[in-house]
């Protein structure tokens with residue numbers, strides 16, 4: 001089979017290569033072998049390849065945390081038997097989905113309905129689950145609450161805007177490109193701020209005079225610091241990414257006098273703490289909201305596995321306007 005590998009962490013467009021003579025792996029008990037159809041290039045994949053992610057790769061390593069495929073074989077166990085032959089979303093906490101065949105735990109493959117395209121099914125978990133869990137479980141946003149979010153024009157940011165429209169919380173969205181303002185307003189954004197238009201805390205207070213109680217930031221550096229400085233009394237900010245590698249600057253006096261909380265959020269760690277029933281309910285919700293369009297992704301381009309270097313380069317390009325997808329096989 002073919003697979004993408006890297007021998008050392010580094011810039012993705014330089015360190016990735018395609019191997020085409022590797023034997024397909026054999027599933028152990030509780031595991032399934034999946035023939036992959038497609039897998040997205042997510043920011044987490046680029047960080048993993050660059051050696052900047054919360055999981056350290058065992059080298060040589062194959063990237064790919066999620067995707068869609070067909071279960072070809074089970075290593076034994078009831079769930080694996082049940083999933084055999086099904087088209088499934090493939091969640092892989094051991095990574096390795098950028099390959100024609102991958103192994104994962106039988107409980108980490110989720111059957112997807114026939115009317116969901118391979119593209120949408122490939123992006124079933126990472127962004128949709130993060131958007132839902134952060135807004136509904138962790139921050140538990142109520143109708144009327146303001147949520148401030150940076151990188152709002154990305155695929156996850158757009159899901160949050162659609163969730164706000166559906167559930168009644170208001171979104172105050174920060175973008176770095178002015179052309180995204182109208183697009184996000186059409187999606188249902190309550191307010192959109194362009195970062196370069198002036199100091200962020202001032203722009204936020206022009207919309208929400210007391211500052212906001214809830215914020216999420218995947219950028220870090222100056223943007224993340226400004227998001228934190230825009231919080232009002234009792235405010236809470238979830239940091240869920242590090243798109244810039246830059247550290248945050250926070251004023252301790254601001255935190256203590258406003259009783260502000262800053263927390264990290266990582267879906268993989270959250271999921272490990274949940275019961276099976278909670279995860280099944282989450283999958284059901286994602287499936288329904290994907291069909292309704294609320295948790296769907298846009299796609300900018302598709303590349304074959306052989307062109308993985310072009311794919312990762314495109315994924316790292318500012319203003320790419322959608323997910324980059326690796327097309328690996330056909331149904």
Ligand SMILES: NC(=O)c1ccc[n+]([C@@H]2O[C@H](COP(=O)([O-])OP(=O)(O)OC[C@H]3O[C@@H](n4cnc5c(N)ncnc54)[C@H](OP(=O)(O)O)[C@@H]3O)[C@@H](O)[C@H]2O)c1
Pocket residue numbers: 042043044126127130151152153154155156157176177218219223239240241242243244265266267268317318319320321322323
């Ligand atoms: N913690 C978790 O469990 C978890 C789970 C899922 C995703 N995430 C994180 O969520 C973030 C968004 O993911 P995604 O799939 O939505 O990515 P995406 O579709 O590639 O969107 C990224 C967005 O961030 C903006 N951006 C990139 N670098 C920036 C910078 N230096 N300053 C300001 N804005 C910047 C981009 O702006 P342009 O459009 O102008 O290029 C784009 O709007 C990533 O950091 C990802 O790692 C975390």
